[in-house]
Amino acid sequence: MNGASREALAAARTRLDALTDSTSVDAGSLAEELAAVTALLHREVSLRRVLTDPAQSGEAKAELAQRLLGTQVSGPAVDLVAGLVRSRWSQPRDLVDALEELANTADLTAAQKSGRLDDVEDELFRFGRIVSSSTELRAALTNRAAPGSAKGELLRGLLGGRSERATERLITRLVTAPRGRSLESGLESLSRLAADRRDRMVAVVTSAVPLSDLQKQRLGAALGKLYGRPMHLNLDVDPEVIGGIRVQVGDEVINGSVADRLEDAGRRLAS
Structure with a gap:
């Protein structure tokens, strides 16, 4: 706009x-x-x-x-x-x-x-990862010939009772009424809106192995200092990620070597 x-x-x-x-x-x-x-x-x-x-x-x-x-x-x-x-x-x-x-x-x-915004953010991210890993599911949810009622029923089977009601409503509206957007861009927009509720940014962190709580805290603090806003981390694990860690904030990608320096900065902040 x-x-x-x-x-x-x-x-x-x-x-x-x-x-x-x-x-x-x-x-x-x-x-x-x-x-x-x-x-x-x-x-x-x-x-x-x-x-x-x-x-x-x-x-x-x-x-x-x-x-x-x-x-x-x-x-x-x-x-x-x-x-x-x-x-x-x-x-x-x-x-x-x-x-x-x-x-x-x-x-x-x-x-x-209700104190469930963090859960909704995480569920939106996880749902996006599930869709990206399943071509059959993505095809079913984005099939223009399929009625919205069928897509809604599929989502109820996937999300009903397993996610927050807000998550289910947000994803269902996106899938049944995409209004010309791709599923991926719609999920990204929802994640940004969720982050904006606390005036914070979202970093997608992909690491070769799961990060410890201390590593997550340090990385979040370092990214927050770098970007000047609180940072919400969406975490994913991929053993093949180059450099051990990959951080994406919006369109900007930070490779492993830079992430190491950020973690060093986080350790200095914690000391």
Whole structure:
């Protein structure tokens, strides 16, 4: 997003945070409602064009959203959508992207409130690794000819009772309504959103052998110092990794020799 859309999304994030800070608002239920509105506006192209039409006043668009949704979703969800359509958007699709992000953020906020956000982050990462290691599973989940209900049933078999409810909802929405994204990029976006809940970055650490708790602490501290933000480590083991360790933060890859220096820095920090 750029320009007006970026500003509108920033304002919407602030409103969502204010809403979910209230103990009277169920963030998980709000997430499901926002996801339903996302699906509606993704499907109804003409409606989203009306709701983002710069020739119409923001108040008129908000009133239309309230009439359409007032009996379908809760008051907090209606208020969020009304605030969104009052804003200006660079293009209609940006409104739908913003709604989807708010729905995902609400689910992550619910997990954070219950103290389960770390578990959700780890489960998203593990699911991505499972998919990347199974061509059959990836093909089943990304098959455009397969109905969403079939994919949802497959995911319930894989995740139901074995993962956090927020994880299951996030992955199910991504798989059944990808909206043009690849499964991998969608999972990466969810991981970034989860990290943003604590204003921290994500490092994917692949090592030849499992790291000890002390090594993880030192590496996390050194990476945090290097990037200037707290770091969440997603850990994977691959005996063939070159140099014994590989660290990826966003698009940047740190090889084993540099990782050794980071660990040395971590030891100095701990001493």
